[in-house]
Amino acid sequence: MSDDAKPVPYRGGGFAPRPVGLVGPIVFALVLGLWEAGSRLGWISPIILPAPSQALGALADLVETGRLWLHVSASLQRLVQGWVFGALLGVLVGFAAGLFSLARAGIVPVVAALFPIPKIALLPLFIIWFGIGEESKVATILFGTFFPTVISVYGGVDNVDRNLIRMGQSFGLGWFSIVRKIVLPGAMPAILSGFRISASIAIILLVAAEMIGAEYGIGAYILLAGNLMATDQLVAGVAMLSILGLTVSWVLGRIEKAVLRWR
Amino acid sequence: MDLHISDISHSYGATEVLRGIDLHITAGQIVCLIGPSGCGKSTLLRFVGGLERPRSGRVVQIGEPPAGCLNPLTYIFQDFALLPWRTAAGNISLVLEDHGLGRAAVREIVDDVLARTKLTDFRDALPRQLSGGMKQRVAIARALAVRPACLLMDEPLSALDSQTRDLLLDDLLDLWLRERFTACYVTHNLEEAVRIGHRVVVLSRRPGQIREVVDLDIPLEDRLDHPEALETRRRHLWELMREEALAADKELADV
Numbered sequence: 440m441s442d443d444a445k446p447v448p449y450r451g452g453g454f455a456p457r458p459v460g461l462v463g464p465i466v467f468a469l470v471l472g473l474w475e476a477g478s479r480l481g482w483i484s485p486i487i488l489p490a491p492s493q494a495l496g497a498l499a500d501l502v503e504t505g506r507l508w509l510h511v512s513a514s515l516q517r518l519v520q521g522w523v524f525g526a527l528l529g530v531l532v533g534f535a536a537g538l539f540s541l542a543r544a545g546i547v548p549v550v551a552a553l554f555p556i557p558k559i560a561l562l563p564l565f566i567i568w569f570g571i572g573e574e575s576k577v578a579t580i581l582f583g584t585f586f587p588t589v590i591s592v593y594g595g596v597d598n599v600d601r602n603l604i605r606m607g608q609s610f611g612l613g614w615f616s617i618v619r620k621i622v623l624p625g626a627m628p629a630i631l632s633g634f635r636i637s638a639s640i641a642i643i644l645l646v647a648a649e650m651i652g653a654e655y656g657i658g659a660y661i662l663l664a665g666n667l668m669a670t671d672q673l674v675a676g677v678a679m680l681s682i683l684g685l686t687v688s689w690v691l692g693r694i695e696k697a698v699l700r701w702r
Numbered sequence: 703m704d705l706h707i708s709d710i711s712h713s714y715g716a717t718e719v720l721r722g723i724d725l726h727i728t729a730g731q732i733v734c735l736i737g738p739s740g741c742g743k744s745t746l747l748r749f750v751g752g753l754e755r756p757r758s759g760r761v762v763q764i765g766e767p768p769a770g771c772l773n774p775l776t777y778i779f780q781d782f783a784l785l786p787w788r789t790a791a792g793n794i795s796l797v798l799e800d801h802g803l804g805r806a807a808v809r810e811i812v813d814d815v816l817a818r819t820k821l822t823d824f825r826d827a828l829p830r831q832l833s834g835g836m837k838q839r840v841a842i843a844r845a846l847a848v849r850p851a852c853l854l855m856d857e858p859l860s861a862l863d864s865q866t867r868d869l870l871l872d873d874l875l876d877l878w879l880r881e882r883f884t885a886c887y888v889t890h891n892l893e894e895a896v897r898i899g900h901r902v903v904v905l906s907r908r909p910g911q912i913r914e915v916v917d918l919d920i921p922l923e924d925r926l927d928h929p930e931a932l933e934t935r936r937r938h939l940w941e942l943m944r945e946e947a948l949a950a951d952k953e954l955a956d957v
């Protein structure tokens with residue numbers, strides 16, 4: 440080898456973030472620690488933002504008085520009812536739009552017209568129809584999850600590989616078999632990602648509906664805390680929402696993992 | 703069961719794709735279909751299998767399919783068309799489930815075709831875990847499971863690398879020697895055509911018409927013993943194809 444031999448410069452690497460354990464929890468703890476320290480040292484006024492320990496105290500208070508479960512169960516009930524019925528109807532209607540020309544011609548324009556309406560604007564109407572009770576809140580959430588579900592389901596059905604459907608037909612599979620064994624699993628990834636979107640919309644609507652008129656519920660709790668300038672309770676309520684959102688997305692993640700194992 | 707294709711013509715919108723195709727597929731023979739890209743080979747195969755209707759002409763089956771045949775006209779696709787969410791065995795049982803055979807019978811057929819395609823060890827593998835050649839073997843096993851009277855193969859080996867292609871071609875030949883199936887085999891590869899075809903049909907450029915039918919009379923099992931004869935045929939086919947391809951290019955240049 441001659442003297443002017445040198446290694447080829449390395450230019451690859453990067454652009455491939457790897458999971459690095461513990462960094463997340465450390466950053467989390469750091470932020471909370473700084474916040475706590477800031478409050479204790481008087482840099483952050485307790486009227487503007489309470490210390491995390493105070494918010495935790497408010498949460499403990501809620502647990503002791505048993506009101507935590509009251510609020511959370513009220514919220515969960517509305518969320519689950521509204522979301523399940525909205526998603527179920529959405530899947531049915533989305534499949535109809537994905538499979539039948541006539542249904543598509545009827546459904547798609549209606550969905551396109553109603554989807555962009557912020558559903559919370561319909562709450563007053565629902566209150567007139569169903570009263571101030573649970574029904575109007577559930578209806579708002581149901582409506583809000585229905586439309587995105589329809590759109591993602593019929594998009595998913597459209598995107599099922601036509602070659603696979605052809606294959607099913609070429610082997611003489613019945614229509615129902617093709618829908619159940621080819622179209623449904625093929626549309627599953629899109630349906631599940633639609634569920635993620637509709638779940639986050641449902642949480643937004645839940646809080647908004649509870650703020651407009653409810654005795655119990657996380658949204659009502661936060662609104663009341665705001666009215667009383669009880670920032671510690673307010674932060675506790677927001678933290679509950681964060682936990683709720685994380686739980687929902689964790690559950691959906693588990694379902695995705697189980698259903699889409701073939702990917 | 704023979705298949706007779708009579709006077710098929712078709713156009714998609716203003717594009718004339720096929721014109722006056724007459725062809726007879728004799729039971730127990732493999733008919734290879736070759737022709738320039740876009741001349742309508744896949745379209746013709748879809749007509750033969752009843753997946754699409756031609757504008758004029760028809761395909762008739764002469765005689766009854768053999769007893770026990772579940773799906774007389776069965777495709778093997780270029781892209782395998784396996785359901786990614788089902789295992790090898792699941793993909794095969796898919797095409798048996800609608801026939802009311804009962805679990806034990808389905809399982810027996812699945813085991814049998816997996817063994818015949820040497821896939822027994824892979825019965826629980828998902829498509830993403832299989833190589834291209836294996837996937838196509840699963841697709842072949844699936845086709846065999848329904849005891850077809852005629853296999854319709856649209857470039858079944860085109861998506862594979864050349865070693866895998868050779869191996870799978872040998873497998874197909876073995877299979878034919880054992881089972882004497884009927885097939886219509888679309889390919890771009892002239893070596894394949896002269897190895898596996900009893901008769902090679904050359905289509906012209908679009909609109910596809912039958913340019914020439916070449917009968918290859920050497921028995922399939924003896925083909926490798928006559929390399930010169932195969933090479934002569936291959937060269938003849940290549941000349942025909944080349945003329946068509948050149949003419950097609952010229953037409954493009956003239957436009």
Ligand SMILES: Nc1ncnc2c1ncn2[C@@H]1O[C@H](COP(=O)(O)OP(=O)(O)OP(=O)(O)O)[C@@H](O)[C@H]1O
Pocket residue numbers: 714717719737738739740741742743744745746908
């Ligand atoms: N569903 C369709 N709608 C409109 N045009 C089509 C359709 N299917 C095929 N064609 C056109 O018909 C012609 C023949 O197509 P076909 O796929 O049968 O050709 P081919 O001989 O199989 O080509 P290749 O060798 O590339 O596979 C092409 O020009 C194609 O663009």
Ligand SMILES: [Mg+2]
Pocket residue numbers: 743744745856
């Ligand atoms: Mg083709």
